[in-house]
Each structure stands twice: as C-alpha cells, then as structure tokens.
Amino acid sequence: MRLARLGPSGSERPVVVGDDGALFDLSGVTADIDGAFLGSGGVERVRAALGTLPRLDAPAGARFGPPITTPGKIVCIGLNYARHAAETGAAPPAEPVVFMKAPDTVVGPDDDVLIPRASTKTDYEAELAVVIGTTARYLDAPADAAAHIAGYAVSNDVSEREFQLERGGQWDKGKNCETFNPLGPYLVTPDAVDVPSLRLRTWVNGEPRQDELAGDMIFGVPHLIWYLSQFMVLYPGDVVNTGTPAGVAMGRPGQPYLRPGDVVELEIDGLGHQRQRLR
Structure with a gap:
C-alpha cells in the first residue's frame, strides 16, 4: 500500500x-x-x-509533498555501504555512524533544492528512508525491529561537503541546510517491500551516478532500528535515513558538485521517483 x-x-x-x-x-x-x-x-x-x-481527481502534474508531515526527528546513518566508505577514503565502520538532520530540512520529492550561500560542494545522496510506526526503545534484538516500522520511502540526504568536513569537523553543519532532505513521493508499507532487493539509483542531468542494492548495506534495517533504540527512543513519525551507496560527487575525482540549474533524479524500485532542480 x-x-x-x-x-x-x-x-x-x-x-x-x-x-x-x-x-x-x-x-x-x-x-x-x-x-x-x-x-x-x-x-x-x-x-x-x-x-x-x-x-x-487531481490535476495533471499535481505536487506530491513529503509522505509524512514534519517528522519528530531524522536519524541518519553514514558510511553504510562499503563502496561508498571506500570512495571517501574511510574504512567500513565497526558500528553504525549516526548523525541527525532537523525535521525542517524535509521537502517534497520534486521540490527545488536550494544551494546554500557560499557553497561550493553541495552533493546528492540517494537513501532508503525508514518511517517508524510504533515507539521503539531498548529492543532486545534486530528481529524485533519489524514490528516498529510503518513503511519505507525515497530520501535524498543532500549534503554540503565543505560545511560537513572542512568547517570544524562537525557533520551537522553540512546536513541541515534548508531543503536538504527531499522525501517521498510515497510511504510504502512493509508488506509491499523486499528491502534487500531494492535498487537505489541517481542521475544528475541525465547521467547515471549511483546504482546499488539496499542489500549491500553494511548494517541492514533490522540491525539499525535495534541499534538506535539502545541510544534513543524512536517515536511514530521519526525517519531513519539508512545511508547512501557509492557514486556521490565527493567520491568522483574531477566530478563537479551541484550547481544552479542542475537536475537530480533519484529512484528506488517500488518506492517511487524524485526530481529536483538546484537553485
């Protein structure tokens, strides 16, 4: 559904x-x-x-907003695909790398993405988002996670790499700029989703950039929800961004970062398609 x-x-x-x-x-x-x-x-x-x-009966081209209204919190996982970790020069993590995005970064899947003032390294990150359906705290095992998941969505964890990595070593500065989390178009219930077989793809101006299966995640969805519940309470409506595959601009030497007028498209099998213009 x-x-x-x-x-x-x-x-x-x-x-x-x-x-x-x-x-x-x-x-x-x-x-x-x-x-x-x-x-x-x-x-x-x-x-x-x-x-x-x-x-x-909606008019042709009617806008899809985010599939949930402002979430309580957005919890993000970094370096969760081995090839992405390698392209950034990092070793695969022994435990999930966790950071946060503010709920007000969320926009619709086809809304414009704003390049911040003074930005030279705005980047795209296609991700599988997990939406929490029931409160999860101190889960006993990863097998318990499924009962707490309302569904899945496409997410773009837009990032400014200079702000993230070169301005004091604090990731949040590069992750929380306005419009930096397009989400949707759909919230797809778990009965219609086989997570390991989901294929994540990204194009910039029509050129393929990312293409990998969610099954390649270092830490799968059940592990992530269980793990996060040991450190924080996950409430209904919270979103977990599960990490991005290889192919981001940061990992492609000589590849330009996003510029005004660029068009980013993201797709996950069965979960929908996004299209954003940068301005």
Whole structure:
C-alpha cells in the first residue's frame, strides 16, 4: 500500500495511491499522515477502508509533498555501504555512524533544492528512508525491529561537503541546510517491500551516478532500528535515513558538485521517483 500527501506546500491532502496510479482520498480517515496517525493504528484503518474510499481527481502534474508531515526527528546513518566508505577514503565502520538532520530540512520529492550561500560542494545522496510506526526503545534484538516500522520511502540526504568536513569537523553543519532532505513521493508499507532487493539509483542531468542494492548495506534495517533504540527512543513519525551507496560527487575525482540549474533524479524500485532542480 502506498500512502502520500498531495497538494501545495502546507495544504497537502492525504491519499492512497493505487497500483494503476489512481488516487483515493483519505480525508475521511485522517486529517494528515503524521506520527499521531501512524502511532494510533492509522495504517490499519486505511487498509480496512480500502474499497470504500472516494476517488480523487487531481490535476495533471499535481505536487506530491513529503509522505509524512514534519517528522519528530531524522536519524541518519553514514558510511553504510562499503563502496561508498571506500570512495571517501574511510574504512567500513565497526558500528553504525549516526548523525541527525532537523525535521525542517524535509521537502517534497520534486521540490527545488536550494544551494546554500557560499557553497561550493553541495552533493546528492540517494537513501532508503525508514518511517517508524510504533515507539521503539531498548529492543532486545534486530528481529524485533519489524514490528516498529510503518513503511519505507525515497530520501535524498543532500549534503554540503565543505560545511560537513572542512568547517570544524562537525557533520551537522553540512546536513541541515534548508531543503536538504527531499522525501517521498510515497510511504510504502512493509508488506509491499523486499528491502534487500531494492535498487537505489541517481542521475544528475541525465547521467547515471549511483546504482546499488539496499542489500549491500553494511548494517541492514533490522540491525539499525535495534541499534538506535539502545541510544534513543524512536517515536511514530521519526525517519531513519539508512545511508547512501557509492557514486556521490565527493567520491568522483574531477566530478563537479551541484550547481544552479542542475537536475537530480533519484529512484528506488517500488518506492517511487524524485526530481529536483538546484537553485
């Protein structure tokens, strides 16, 4: 099942997207798709309503917003693909590398991405995002993680590498600029997702840059959710960005970073497609 939010920024309407692309209005089930909705059995209520939801006729080219409204927190994993670690000159980590992004970095999957003032090294990072559905704290084992996952989405962990790596050694400065986390278009429920077989791909101005399977992650999704729950409480609506494959601009000597007018496209099998223009 694919959940989404359709409409102008700040006025999105919750919908279910059918296999044929048809849209069904969720306004009678919930006012929005957020942590409260997920944590109160919202996905199950939607599933029970399938077949009775009114069809929504949206204009062609209608905007998709992020599939959940502002999350409580965004927890990110660094260096979670061996080839990406190698291209940055880092050894594969013994434990997950964890950093945070602010919820206000989240924009829709096709919204513009803003290059920060004085930036010379704005970069793209296609990632599989995990959306938390029920509170997870001190999980006993990775096998317990599945019960706490509401679904999956495409995420672009946009990064400014100079801010991240050359301005005091603090990653958050390069990760939290405005518009630096396009998310969506869909929140896809776990029953429709086989995580290891998901293929993550990125193009810049039509040129292929990233292409790798989620199954190549050093730390898989169950391990990450279990691991994070030992250090913080994960609440419904929180997002976990699980790391990016090889092929980012930072790992390609001589490859220019993103510039105004560039177009970045990202895709994960079954989870949807994103397209952002840099400005």
